[in-house]
Amino acid sequence: MRLRENDDVGEKEEVVENDVTLAQNQWCPVVNAGFSSPKRAVVVGYALTTKKIKSFLQPKLEGLARNKGILFVAIDHTRPLSDQGPFDIVLHKLSGKEWRQVLEDYRQSHPEVTVLDPPDAIQHLRNRQYMLQAVADMNLSDSYGIVGVPRQLVIKRDAFAIPELVNKAGLTLPLVAKPLVADGSAKSHALSLAYEQFSLQKLEPPLVLQEFVNHGGVLFKVYIVGDAIKVVRRFSLPDVSKWELSKDAGIYNFPRVSCAAASADDADLDPTIAELPPRPLLEKLAKELRWRLGLRLFNLDIIREYGTRDHFYVIDINYFPGYGKMPEYEHIFTDFLLSLGQGKYKKRSG
Numbered sequence: 001m002r003l004r005e006n007d008d009v010g011e012k013e014e015v016v017e018n019d020v021t022l023a024q025n026q027w028c029p030v031v032n033a034g035f036s037s038p039k040r041a042v043v044v045g046y047a048l049t050t051k052k053i054k055s056f057l058q059p060k061l062e063g064l065a066r067n068k069g070i071l072f073v074a075i076d077h078t079r080p081l082s083d084q085g086p087f088d089i090v091l092h093k094l095s096g097k098e099w100r101q102v103l104e105d106y107r108q109s110h111p112e113v114t115v116l117d118p119p120d121a122i123q124h125l126r127n128r129q130y131m132l133q134a135v136a137d138m139n140l141s142d143s144y145g146i147v148g149v150p151r152q153l154v155i156k157r158d159a160f161a162i163p164e165l166v167n168k169a170g171l172t173l174p175l176v177a178k179p180l181v182a183d184g185s186a187k188s189h190a191l192s193l194a195y196e197q198f199s200l201q202k203l204e205p206p207l208v209l210q211e212f213v214n215h216g217g218v219l220f221k222v223y224i225v226g227d228a229i230k231v232v233r234r235f236s237l238p239d240v241s242k243w244e245l246s247k248d249a250g251i252y253n254f255p256r257v258s259c260a261a262a263s264a265d266d267a268d269l270d271p272t273i274a275e276l277p278p279r280p281l282l283e284k285l286a287k288e289l290r291w292r293l294g295l296r297l298f299n300l301d302i303i304r305e306y307g308t309r310d311h312f313y314v315i316d317i318n319y320f321p322g323y324g325k326m327p328e329y330e331h332i333f334t335d336f337l338l339s340l341g342q343g344k345y346k347k348r349s350g
């Protein structure tokens, strides 16, 4: 199923290196019983915003990482990346064409370094026109349930034509209007609910219109770190029947919901709404999306269609989300980094 749009608009081998050539004090001897010489540290260069460093690189994570022989080293943006390191892994979440080019050049000249994650794969998620296409293409349906995406329509310009385009596409109101670009800016999280046809002309393209799916006011955040999956419940937008829809406006602007939404994990909820999606279904979905998206660090916002047991929709996919909000993220993340850093045989350039 293609998503509608209007015309307009990527060998378990223990590596014990004797002749260690590490850059300044990157030696992090992790003396291991049974090994004559200590293992080399896994060096993770990171390029993250100050906000992200605060929420992700928490002392508990750094401490556990050090105990496991993982060293986090800040990448200096004022110096060429190739003059820094050497790194086993480059972990990043920065935007901008320049940074993407720096990283692409670095990947070419340092194939031995794992870049988490490839810039082109991340770029795919920054446009809501393509963000969910991989899920739509999967057409996932098995004995555990069905996973789809809401019907949507991309409007690149000309708000005046929206009512006619919505009619032509056969979309059912109410519709969620989301900025087309999901670039992490506050604007990219400013959503609105359109529930009256002619008020659609008040919307500001470029945007994507998605059919609103009632889901009992609870959503599932499915965090993915490599092969690891962790699901948490969050409060979501209420079902439309519960909205005090004022008749005049026709458009209801709502502030940022997903990341700010309170946890619903301890709430007293109707089990038919709060029951987590079946694990085997999530395992299949995550495995396939890792491959199709070429990403290892992302999360999914999943909702269950109200009144069904097993009809799920993916409504949002986020690269390198707020892992600090994921239970046990320190252990999960450090195990993942170790699996990358030591699972590969590497020749160090002199």
Ligand SMILES: O=P(O)(O)O[C@@H]1[C@@H](O)[C@H](OP(=O)(O)O)[C@@H](OP(=O)(O)O)[C@@H](O)[C@H]1OP(=O)(O)O
Pocket (backbone or CB within 6 Å): 051, 052, 055, 093, 182, 183, 184, 185, 221, 257, 258, 259, 260, 299, 301, 316, 318, 319, 320, 321, 322, 323, 325
């Ligand atoms: O888009 P959501 O569902 O609110 O998830 C956000 C989102 O991933 C956000 O990143 P960005 O889209 O603003 O770039 C994350 O912000 P940080 O990168 O600063 O952490 C939020 O942490 C995500 O929230 P959550 O982890 O709850 O999904």
Ligand SMILES: Nc1ncnc2c1ncn2[C@@H]1O[C@H](COP(=O)(O)OP(=O)(O)O)[C@@H](O)[C@H]1O
Pocket (backbone or CB within 6 Å): 150, 176, 178, 182, 188, 189, 190, 191, 210, 211, 212, 213, 214, 215, 219, 235, 236, 237, 256, 257, 258, 259, 301, 303, 315, 316
């Ligand atoms: N199609 C939809 N049906 C029902 N609720 C939706 C839909 N799309 C988004 N929402 C609600 O709006 C919130 C934010 O939408 P989302 O696509 O996750 O944007 P963001 O990237 O800003 O998190 C979701 O967490 C959910 O509560």
Ligand SMILES: [Mg+2]
Pocket (backbone or CB within 6 Å): 258, 259, 301, 316
């Ligand atoms: Mg979201």
Ligand SMILES: [Mg+2]
Pocket (backbone or CB within 6 Å): 182, 258, 316, 317, 318
């Ligand atoms: Mg998002």
